[in-house]
Amino acid sequence: MTETIAASRCPDCGWVVAPPVRICPRHPVEMAPVEISGYGSVLSYTTLTATPAGFKPPLHIAVVELPGGARIFCHGKETRALKIGRRVAIEQVDGIFYFASLGIADRVSLFWKRRGAAPERTREAVKSAIKRFFSVYKNGGTTPPTENGNGTPANREESNRPSVERR
Amino acid sequence: MRDVWIAAAAMTRFGRRSETLEDLMADAALEALRETDRQPDALVVTAMDPEEFVGEGNFASHIGTYLGLSYVPALRVETATSSGAAALYAGFALIASGFHHNVLVVGGEKMTHVSTPRVSEIISRVIDPHERSYGATMPALAALVTRAALAKGLITETDMARVAVKNHANGARNPYAHFQRPVTLEGVMSSRLIADPLRLQHCCPISDGAAAVFLTADPTGLKLAGMGQGSDYLAVRYRSSLTGFRATQEAAKAAFKMAGFGPERVQVAEIHDAFAPFEVLALEDTGLFAPGKAAKAAQNGELTLEGRLPVNPSGGLKARGHALAATGVAQVVELVWQLTGRAVGRQVKATVGLAHSIGGMATNNWVTLLEQVA
Numbered sequence: 390m391t392e393t394i395a396a397s398r399c400p401d402c403g404w405v406v407a408p409p410v411r412i413c414p415r416h417p418v419e420m421a422p423v424e425i426s427g428y429g430s431v432l433s434y435t436t437l438t439a440t441p442a443g444f445k446p447p448l449h450i451a452v453v454e455l456p457g458g459a460r461i462f463c464h465g466k467e468t469r470a471l472k473i474g475r476r477v478a479i480e481q482v483d484g485i486f487y488f489a490s491l492g493i494a495d496r497v498s499l500f501w502k503r504r505g506a507a508p509e510r511t512r513e514a515v516k517s518a519i520k521r522f523f524s525v526y527k528n529g530g531t532t533p534p535t536e537n538g539n540g541t542p543a544n545r546e547e548s549n550r551p552s553v554e555r556r
Numbered sequence: 557m558r559d560v561w562i563a564a565a566a567m568t569r570f571g572r573r574s575e576t577l578e579d580l581m582a583d584a585a586l587e588a589l590r591e592t593d594r595q596p597d598a599l600v601v602t603a604m605d606p607e608e609f610v611g612e613g614n615f616a617s618h619i620g621t622y623l624g625l626s627y628v629p630a631l632r633v634e635t636a637t638s639s640g641a642a643a644l645y646a647g648f649a650l651i652a653s654g655f656h657h658n659v660l661v662v663g664g665e666k667m668t669h670v671s672t673p674r675v676s677e678i679i680s681r682v683i684d685p686h687e688r689s690y691g692a693t694m695p696a697l698a699a700l701v702t703r704a705a706l707a708k709g710l711i712t713e714t715d716m717a718r719v720a721v722k723n724h725a726n727g728a729r730n731p732y733a734h735f736q737r738p739v740t741l742e743g744v745m746s747s748r749l750i751a752d753p754l755r756l757q758h759c760c761p762i763s764d765g766a767a768a769v770f771l772t773a774d775p776t777g778l779k780l781a782g783m784g785q786g787s788d789y790l791a792v793r794y795r796s797s798l799t800g801f802r803a804t805q806e807a808a809k810a811a812f813k814m815a816g817f818g819p820e821r822v823q824v825a826e827i828h829d830a831f832a833p834f835e836v837l838a839l840e841d842t843g844l845f846a847p848g849k850a851a852k853a854a855q856n857g858e859l860t861l862e863g864r865l866p867v868n869p870s871g872g873l874k875a876r877g878h879a880l881a882a883t884g885v886a887q888v889v890e891l892v893w894q895l896t897g898r899a900v901g902r903q904v905k906a907t908v909g910l911a912h913s914i915g916g917m918a919t920n921n922w923v924t925l926l927e928q929v930a
């Protein structure tokens with residue numbers, strides 16, 4: 390159930406960047422759209438306790454390298470078990486990248502965490518939840534692989550630090 | 557290309573100042589003008605964001621008029637947090653090219669009257685918009701770099717704390733410093749987390765201040781021996797290495813090439829330690845230490861005032877403070893004082909000095925070399 394991520398590929402040097410940009414950052418050449426697999430390895434991560442306006446602490450940020458070399462910034466539920474080099478799945482909810490696999494409850498809480506709820510947001514969250522449901526169903530009811538992220542359902546429930554943004 | 561020399565240098569104390577930005581810049585500029593009998597025939601002004609911080613635009617003319625120099629052609633230079641070094645570079649180029657003979661460079665910033673979240677927001681605009689949309693702040697990006705450097709074994713958490721302790725010890729001896737008090741290793745390592753693994757005491761403060769340097773084509777004995785600029789992607793995610801800054805490496809190469817000597821001649825350095833681990837990384841990116849050797853040098857005390865290569869005798873951004881566009885100029889003012897025996901209380905023995913300035917998250921960096929020739 391790996392998502393695909395919209396990216397750009399340079400016709401000259403083959404470099405892939407995400408999200409898509411018009412011109413290759415390496416030279417002034419127009420890039421072509423390409424889709425890449427949302428599964429990669431963690432290059433670095435941090436947890437902000439002092440967050441900018443519009444974000445509630447703690448804010449978990451990771452840089453993940455995807456196949457082809459594109460690197461993206463993403464959010465996550467926590468970084469406690471994260472390590473550099475760890476393989477994680479990237480999922481998009483409401484246009485935002487998240488590392489590790491997310492359950493339906495997580496999607497709902499992520500949806501509420503963002504400010505300014507709009508009807509489109511609700512649709513996005515529902516679509517995302519349905520996609521998740523079917524992917525689980527297709528996999529014969531098994532949960533997604535747990536080794537690809539820090540946030541297995543088990544350790545999320547163990548967390549005795551319910552973050553403020555969950556409600 | 558003509559040689560460029562330093563005729564005068566001055567700065568205000570950095571810190572929380574009650575004066576206006578104009579008055580801070582005037583204090584530094586007039587002090588520099590008093591030090592030389594030359595008149596400037598060009599003025600290079602820098603403030604990173606006077607539009608947002610103090611609500612003033614057309615800033616070169618504004619400061620030119622305020623200084624009583626409205627008859628002198630003035631321009632404003634800006635490259636984010638390295639704006640001071642960029643202004644020196646512009647002044648250098650104006651003289652080296654033969655366009656002008658005497659150039660006054662003045663940089664300043666006034667921020668402490670604005671709330672800290674608002675200051676952070678304004679400074680955050682130097683970051684790639686996509687990365688900023690994920691909540692990336694300067695400390696966040698610095699934390700990503702630091703985490704990668706820790707994982708690579710380039711530094712340890714103790715090394716990071718040691719930078720802050722050394723720079724505060726130096727700042728305690730500098731009457732121009734924002735913080736003139738020492739901190740302890742334990743104090744740094746137990747200060748509150750800002751962006752894991754960076755703590756409050758690893759980060760430079762928000763400071764007000766101004767600095768000015770008078771450049772001339774007339775030999776004064778103190779030569780601006782080399783200047784280099786290096787650049788990198790605005791987006792941190794585009795870079796092949798998180799832990800080495802290409803912008804610093806390129807700037808250092810260019811500066812040493814222009815000066816005609818290598819890092820081995822440098823005897824004192826002012827390094828852009830906006831975040832403590834950056835001092836260690838910069839010492840390797842500038843070539844002052846071989847890769848993997850800077851942390852060791854710090855452990856051995858080689859970077860203290862009494863050490864083999866004193867680094868940040870002013871206290872650095874950590875203790876002298878970081879008044880954005882004033883910082884790059886203030887670093888050179890400190891080197892002028894060190895090379896001419898005027899760094900009272902923190903004097904080191906040196907004839908060649910290096911200043912290193914980072915713009916944004918190392919997108920537009922500078923290395924400046926000063927040499928006492930006479």
